[in-house]
Amino acid sequence: MTGTLGAILYPWVGLSHMLGHPFLRSAFGAGTCIALASGLVGYLVVLRGQVFSGDALSHVAFTGALAALAFGLDLRAGLYGACIVFGILMAALGRRASADDTVIGSVFAWILGLGALFLSVFTTAQSGTGAVGSASGINVLFGSILGLSTSEAWSDSIVALVVVGAFVAIGRPLLFASLDDAVAGARGVPVRALGYGFFVLLGITAGVATQAVGALLLLGLLAAPAGASQRLTASPFAAMWLSAGFAVFSMWAGLTVAYLAPRVPPSFGILAVASGVYLVAFVATATVDRLRARWSSSKSPAPLSPAVTGGAPGGS
Amino acid sequence: MPTDTPGIPADLTMAHFHHMFSFHFMVNAFRAGTIVAVVAGAVGWFMVLRRQSFAGHTLAVVSFPGAAGAIWLGVSATLGYFVGSILAALVIALVPRSSSGRTRSQESAVIGTVQAFALASGVLFVSLYGGFLDSLTGLLFGTFLGISDGQVVVLGVVAVVVLAALAAMGRPLLFATIDQDVAVARRVPVRVLSVAFLVLLGCTAAEVSQITGALLVFALLVMPAAAAQQISPRPGVSFALTLVLALAITWTSLAVAYFSVYPVGFYVSTIGFGVYVLAAAGRALADRVGSRSPRRSAPTAPTAPTALAVQP
Amino acid sequence: MTSPDAPGRATAAGRGTPPGSRDGAAASDGPAVRLEQAAVRLGGRTIWSHVDLEVDPGQFVAVLGPNGVGKSTLIKALLGTLPLAEGHATVLGRSPGEAGRDIGYLPQRRNFDPGLRVRGIDVVRLGSDGDRWGLPFPGGASLFARSRAERRRIDEVIELVGATAYARRPIGRVSGGEQQRLLIAQALVRRPSLLLLDEPLDSLDLPNQASVAALISDISREYGITVLIVAHDVNPIVSYLDGVIYVARGGVVSGRPEAVITSETLSDLYRTPIEVLHTSDGRMVVVGQPEAPAHHADRHTGHPR
Numbered sequence: 001m002t003g004t005l006g007a008i009l010y011p012w013v014g015l016s017h018m019l020g021h022p023f024l025r026s027a028f029g030a031g032t033c034i035a036l037a038s039g040l041v042g043y044l045v046v047l048r049g050q051v052f053s054g055d056a057l058s059h060v061a062f063t064g065a066l067a068a069l070a071f072g073l074d075l076r077a078g079l080y081g082a083c084i085v086f087g088i089l090m091a092a093l094g095r096r097a098s099a100d101d102t103v104i105g106s107v108f109a110w111i112l113g114l115g116a117l118f119l120s121v122f123t124t125a126q127s128g129t130g131a132v133g134s135a136s137g138i139n140v141l142f143g144s145i146l147g148l149s150t151s152e153a154w155s156d157s158i159v160a161l162v163v164v165g166a167f168v169a170i171g172r173p174l175l176f177a178s179l180d181d182a183v184a185g186a187r188g189v190p191v192r193a194l195g196y197g198f199f200v201l202l203g204i205t206a207g208v209a210t211q212a213v214g215a216l217l218l219l220g221l222l223a224a225p226a227g228a229s230q231r232l233t234a235s236p237f238a239a240m241w242l243s244a245g246f247a248v249f250s251m252w253a254g255l256t257v258a259y260l261a262p263r264v265p266p267s268f269g270i271l272a273v274a275s276g277v278y279l280v281a282f283v284a285t286a287t288v289d290r291l292r293a294r295w296s297s298s299k300s301p302a303p304l305s306p307a308v309t310g311g312a313p314g315g316s
Numbered sequence: 317m318p319t320d321t322p323g324i325p326a327d328l329t330m331a332h333f334h335h336m337f338s339f340h341f342m343v344n345a346f347r348a349g350t351i352v353a354v355v356a357g358a359v360g361w362f363m364v365l366r367r368q369s370f371a372g373h374t375l376a377v378v379s380f381p382g383a384a385g386a387i388w389l390g391v392s393a394t395l396g397y398f399v400g401s402i403l404a405a406l407v408i409a410l411v412p413r414s415s416s417g418r419t420r421s422q423e424s425a426v427i428g429t430v431q432a433f434a435l436a437s438g439v440l441f442v443s444l445y446g447g448f449l450d451s452l453t454g455l456l457f458g459t460f461l462g463i464s465d466g467q468v469v470v471l472g473v474v475a476v477v478v479l480a481a482l483a484a485m486g487r488p489l490l491f492a493t494i495d496q497d498v499a500v501a502r503r504v505p506v507r508v509l510s511v512a513f514l515v516l517l518g519c520t521a522a523e524v525s526q527i528t529g530a531l532l533v534f535a536l537l538v539m540p541a542a543a544a545q546q547i548s549p550r551p552g553v554s555f556a557l558t559l560v561l562a563l564a565i566t567w568t569s570l571a572v573a574y575f576s577v578y579p580v581g582f583y584v585s586t587i588g589f590g591v592y593v594l595a596a597a598g599r600a601l602a603d604r605v606g607s608r609s610p611r612r613s614a615p616t617a618p619t620a621p622t623a624l625a626v627q628p
Numbered sequence: 629m630t631s632p633d634a635p636g637r638a639t640a641a642g643r644g645t646p647p648g649s650r651d652g653a654a655a656s657d658g659p660a661v662r663l664e665q666a667a668v669r670l671g672g673r674t675i676w677s678h679v680d681l682e683v684d685p686g687q688f689v690a691v692l693g694p695n696g697v698g699k700s701t702l703i704k705a706l707l708g709t710l711p712l713a714e715g716h717a718t719v720l721g722r723s724p725g726e727a728g729r730d731i732g733y734l735p736q737r738r739n740f741d742p743g744l745r746v747r748g749i750d751v752v753r754l755g756s757d758g759d760r761w762g763l764p765f766p767g768g769a770s771l772f773a774r775s776r777a778e779r780r781r782i783d784e785v786i787e788l789v790g791a792t793a794y795a796r797r798p799i800g801r802v803s804g805g806e807q808q809r810l811l812i813a814q815a816l817v818r819r820p821s822l823l824l825l826d827e828p829l830d831s832l833d834l835p836n837q838a839s840v841a842a843l844i845s846d847i848s849r850e851y852g853i854t855v856l857i858v859a860h861d862v863n864p865i866v867s868y869l870d871g872v873i874y875v876a877r878g879g880v881v882s883g884r885p886e887a888v889i890t891s892e893t894l895s896d897l898y899r900t901p902i903e904v905l906h907t908s909d910g911r912m913v914v915v916g917q918p919e920a921p922a923h924h925a926d927r928h929t930g931h932p933r
Contacts, residue, residue: 046422046424046425047744047745047746049424049741051424051425051427051428052370052424052428054428055428055431102364102369102538102542103596105369105370105373105534105538106534106535106538106539106542106588106589106592107589109532109534109535109538109539109585109588109589110535110585110586110588110589112531112532112585113457113532113535113581113582113583113584113585113586113589114582114585114586116453116456116457116529116531116532116578116579116581116582116585117578117579117582117586119453119457120453120577120578120579120582121578123449124577135449137449137453138449138452141439141452141456142435142436142439167763168762168763169761169762169763170761171762171763172754172757172758172759172760172761172762172763172764173758173759173760173761175754175758176754176758176759179740179744179746179751179754180738180751180754180758182733182735182738183733183734183735183755183814183815184754184758184759185709186707186709186728186731186733186735187728187729187733187758187759188728188759189758189759216432216435216531217432217435217436218432219428219429219431219432220428220429220431220432220433220436221432222428223424223425223428223429223432224425224428224429224432226425227422227425227426227429230422230425230745231422231745233745234745234746234747234750234797234798235746235747235750236746236750237750237763237764239745240763263443263444264440264443265436265439265440265443267436267439268436268437268439268440268443271432271433271436272433272436272437274429275429275430275432275433278425278426278429282426422743422745
């Protein structure tokens, strides 16, 4: 009596059954590594206030991958190539890039439109083979983690683990440089080089996450676990690992949901769990804040000077 | 596809256009496109001024699961578009701004998550009703096929309502956008106007989605207005110019898309971007030529001792 | 430019161990900072030139002058982030840039984003080990003796600046004065011999200016740390000063405060009548000081705007 009911009633039986399928083993293996990378890199993306660049990156990833397909190259060449080039450009722009810029938004809207063109080119060129063409299009958009071959899963895992390793190596000086570039620079931290390094890592992470959850959804994998962890703790190193943990949890839960309910796309499952975790963290901390405010205001009279309760910096 | 040989015919004549308009769905497409362009231009003009482009994009993205969910439930997709965007607009507008120091980075984390979750939900619904890539592409990147008479009517009615509302609140809205503090002091209901505008923006995003696709609404909302505002700083002029550009871009995109196999959204974003680049380049050129004239502006010396101190 | 008066030799009174003497070399031999005929050029413009000055170890010296004149540039030249176009500089006996470990630096106007989710103590800790490669394991730090010693040092320096009560709050949520104390702790955590503070008081209200200035002065005297503090307004710090470096019009005048901040010296410096008034409560007010022209060097990129 394996199947949904069995899996729920006897989790370990369900787990072993689930992991009996090679494609699910590949998905879990690659997915875990990808989630680790996304959680760690995403933490810094959110901390640096550069979430919009993740949005732009998703357009670039999509268009790059489909351009490669349209020109008959390997999907990954376009995917990684475009993401890394984008990363370097963003690093070169530096602090001048800002979210609300009409120019930047227009450029990326155009790039996304180009992606639609390449998608159409590719699918009509593939119209003889029908399903393959449309499948690749959907895969790039929304991920294909359950469709990874063993070798693909291995290569994705290795790439993701390299990102994780690099992050572990440079994470601390990168954090320092992100928070406090003047002091870090005075201490000999190579701020500019680390900036480039960060965006290259982000590009690679986006490339590998596109294969898991798709170009359109990788933003969620970067933002939600990191956002949740930053709501819950202000200790940066704890938050980094918590973010990675939330990402991995979302990945596992999402894949399990996809296994139990085959009509549900795995990327939806993963993103729904990640968003749910964020929502719970958000509501929990907001409630605690409100309760604490009410409790402290009922305990003591209102303070005379607003500076005591921690207002905006400026000492007033 | 409408033509048997894709690609713009080399011997394009009026006959081709007559042939195009002999198809009822193309007539509908142009009607819908015209309505959508006018609304997008008008609302987009304000949106660019209010620097709410990202909000506009998010509201458009949210219309995708609305439409897909509607299709899955068997109701009209048009309804789904509107419900998705308007609900999201209300949520964004009415969620109270917490004073706990939530800032840009956390807000953008929230918006990014919402956007991703909306897209994920959309693909869930598409998967549930068994749609394939064409359906998905249509919803995301636009289609002019299969626009029914009923859809045109709905688009028209909503457009009339939106434009009427915009006309009514245009002046105070402009005031509140440009000079919020003074407007508040003059008892302009700034907050109500903000909420109302977001709802209008949601309706507009839902309208435009039906032509350009949920992901490329940005192109029609932003690019004509941005281009027009580059060309002229005078509000009346740039507003009119926005409408003209939006119409031109939409009609051209529809016509070209008719002759080719590529999605409408691609043409809108490419032509729109081209127009914007031309306008910005023209502005840069005009500035350079203007600065060569003898009346060059001198570097202003600070009048107050602390004027040069970097602002906190 | 007028030649500098001999700087007063107010070295540390001998209370507490001067931290710089840990490595033996820096503290007692020679000046902490020396510039000889130094000049800096930014974007083709000479900010200042022919600068000679010396600061002895343990002194508390203010760097004053109007806006845009090159005070931050002086600090950056000492840090080694801006190269000298001419002349020679020695910082703690070494060339600028080599003494990074022994210098505590507080750059100008760091307001942390109010919603930044990083604690004050973490910012201080980054001052201690932020340049070290490799991520720390959460909780694993207590396994290593060196890490335990570092942790103790961080707590110690936070207590020294009086920030223990709020060091564990997100740094964006504490007030301006509290942020400055935490940032001073960050600058102090590695026991520097030299503190370079770029306008640490300018975003603070008057009571905070007074208390932070007193804190810096106390720490300087207690541990024999040389302090160079760039300030807009000399009044909050004037009672603690051992020396003044007045930057103006392409050069500097340095010496004891009562020698430099006088109507005669400043009028001579600016070649326009300047008056230094002393109020009844001992404050100094400089009147008639002209502002520098609109070429304000950008503090981030070092390029003139």
